[in-house]
Amino acid sequence: MGQKVPNYEPPGDGAVVKVREVFDSLEAEDLPRLQAALEAVSMKGCRLGSADDTMVFFWAPLSARRVAFIWRVGQIQIPSQPETHANPVAPLILSSPHEGTDGVFRTATTVMANTRARILLMNAIHKGSSSEKVACQGSPISDGAHSVSTLFHRAHTNLASMYPYAFFVQLHGMVGAPNFHLLLVNSFNSRFTTRYKSGPQLVGEALPEFFDAAQRGEFSLCSDFPASYNYLRPTGCHNTNVNAHQLNRGNQCAVGEEDTGRFLHVEFDPSFRDNANWENRSLRFANALSRAMERWLTAPDSYSP
Structure with missing residues (x-):
């Protein structure tokens, strides 16, 4: 994971369609269709350890098609349909766009394993695989969080169309500071929406249930959140994530409407990734995210695309 790919080229439409067919066949739980879809893209799948409901899919070698993902098998919960709320899979989509560069792999997989998320989508190549830069942003065109031309972003867009009721949480690693260990932003502005239910707000509300006051003092939420761990700055928080732009009806350059x-864009500092603390803190965050998803199912005022 995270190896630089020489002579990087953005994926063609054919590769995007084939990956969508893999997703669709998994959603349908149609094994013959899945086998054909995997064969069409030379992708491999295997059960993740002893977990009956979780599988990991990848190309061999990974650099062949740029993404890998872990998928949780089972019927998904749909917020507007209470009869589905006992289903085993939560309407939660996890992603990790900077594999190999930000050290978040252990935390990301821990969150996947300890929530009921449908998928952890991973950008399997180094974000700096291309020297060509993205218009408006300055990042490489191979950067999954900042370029709309990556297979990672286009697969993310497919998942958004498959699950219009889902909450998307993207996991990153940051350098941090002595009093700055967790950053939550929506990558739109410095205020979480009050017009619709807000996934970032629900996560913020859940954090105090799993982290003590001292730990929460190290957390930063880019919103006017009514808690002691609020974080504001006059220029706002970064809003350059193209995966968020797409969900908010924007594009590579525009944040959306x-x-x-x-x-939710999450930045974990080394205390969520180092050998001493990663397991405990990652599990606490996963538990907070699971609690937020319980409320996501019943919170009113859902956005309707």
């Missing part, structure tokens, strides 16, 4: 409440 409004915060739909469906995207």
Whole structure:
């Protein structure tokens, strides 16, 4: 994971369609269709350890098609349909766009394993695989969080169309500071929406249930959140994530029309990734995210695309 790919080229439409067919066949739980879809893209799948409901899919070698993902098998919960709320899979989409560069792999997989998320989508190549830069942003065109031309972003867009009721949480690693260990932003502006239910707001409300006051003092939420661990700055928080832009009806350059409440960009400092603390803190965050998803199912005022 995270190896630089020489002579990087953005994926063609054919590769995007084939990956969508893999997703669709998994959603349908149609094994013959899945086998054909995997064969069409030379992708491999295997059960993840002893977990009956979780599988990991990848190309061999990974650099062949740029993404890998872990998928949880089972019927998904749909917020507007109470009869589905006992289903085993939560309407939660996890992603990790900077594999190999930000050290978040252990935390990301821990969150996947300890929530009921449908998928952890991973950008399997180094974000700096291309020297060509993205218009408006300055990042490489191979950067999954800042380029709309990556297979990672286009697969993310497919998942958004498959699950219009889902909450998307993207996991990153940051350097941090002595009093700055967790950052939550919506990548739209410095305020979480009040027009719709806000996934970032629900996560913020859940954090105090799993982290003590001292730990929460190290956390930063880019919103006017009524808690002691608020974080504001006059220029706002970064809003360059193209995966968020797409969910908010924007594009590579434009943040979108409004915060739909469906995207959370999380930055973990080394205390969520180092050998001493990663397991405990990652598990606490996963538990907070699971609690937020319980409320996502019943919270009113959902955004309707």
